[in-house]
Amino acid sequence: MVSVLVNGACGRMGQAVLKAVQEDSELKLVGAVDLQGGMDAGELVGLPACGVTVETDLAAALTRCKPEVMVDFTRPDVVFSNVKQALSAHVSPVVGTTGLSEEQKAEIAALAEKEATPAFIAPNFAIGAVLMMVMCKQAAKYMPDVEIIELHHDKKLDAPSGTAVQTAAMIAEVRKKHVQGNPDEKEKLAGARGADYEGMHIHSVRLPGYVAHQEVIFGGLGQTLTIRHDSLNRESFMPGVVLAAKKVRGLKGLTVGLDKLLEF
Structure with a gap:
């Protein structure tokens, strides 16, 4: 034991x-x-x-x-x-x-x-979340334009979440660094496009009712792919x-x- x-x-x-x-x-x-x-x-x-x-x-x-x-x-x-x-x-x-x-x-x-x-x-101990990160790393090889949205309870002390940062780091291992979106884009409110991790944007949501959730959205010509994981309880x-x-x-x-x- x-x-x-x-x-x-x-x-x-x-x-x-x-x-x-x-x-x-x-x-x-x-x-x-x-x-x-x-x-x-x-x-x-x-x-x-x-x-x-x-x-x-x-x-x-x-x-x-x-x-x-x-x-x-x-x-x-x-x-x-x-x-x-x-x-x-x-x-x-x-x-x-x-x-x-x-x-x-x-x-x-x-x-x-x-x-x-x-x-x-471990930034996340949910096995489903780990599978999500592994799948995102595979998807990024073919669809490198990606944004991450993580949603957690309003008592969480750090943002973005460790899971989001780890996901971005794993994607960055296989993705050539480039800036997504319109190069002439201007934020009307600071932070509107979220945090920047090697050209990827990470958005943090903090609300009561959530536990730990994340969706990773990949964009390509005429298509999108969303990979999402939800922890419904601890x-x-x-x-x-x-x-x-x-x-x-x-x-x-x-x-x-x-x-x-x-x-x-």
């Missing part, structure tokens, strides 16, 4: 992870951390008491619980520090918190190598989180993207 500590345990994603870990026969919950603590991690998510109390000190919990894996769904402003603490304790982080910069990822990769402790980051991410928790210790260095764990 793989021993797991869940960081950000009281959040919406954290609670879903707590439940998924406790219900999987190959994972063992040994620790839980959040800004608020004191409650039993089983009772917190509607399961029988498990004897794991939510703590507030991550460093102390890593030392005392000695997990093999730390699953982190916290906040963009603290995730980098969390990951460094885990790697320094030789605990493999599985990170779903978005907002890490490329410089921070490079530092994590270097620290993972130094500590001989693998790390895993359970959609759990098979990917569980898979990463089981696989991360067999990886090396830093691995980014759930597609690296799937067979195509």
Whole structure:
């Protein structure tokens, strides 16, 4: 069994992870951390008491619980520090918190190598979302004009989403960089055309009622192709989180993207 500590345990994603870990026969919950603590991690998510109390000190919990894996769904402003603490304790982080910069990822990769402790980051743990990104990369070889629209709940702290950025990065690997649309186009309102990623436009929608959704629209002569994925609840991410928790210790260095764990 793989021993797991869940960081950000009281959040919406954290609670879903707590439940998924406790219900999987190959994972063992040994620790839980959040800004608020004191409650039993089983009772917190509607399961029988498990004897794991939510703590507030991550460093102390890593030392005392000695997990093999730390699953982190916290906040963009603290995730980098969390990951460094885990790697320094030789605990493999599985990170779903978005907002890490490329410089921070490079530092994590270097620290993972130094500590001989693998790390895993995924902008999206929904297997359907990963399939969407892979399909978009294939489509871009033949239809390079593309725009991305991502839609999330209004509590999300970063924009564009990590999934949208990763999708654009994967498309950019096979697409020649060029600017889409009319070169003489003028925005009447700043930002109307969205963010620019190597000539592709990314549009972010934030509204109550959404969970996590993305559509990628390709345009060609006389035709369009839309590839869309919808996460209707947070359970959609759990098979990917569980898979990463089981696989991360067999990886090396830093691995980014759930597609690296799937067979195509």
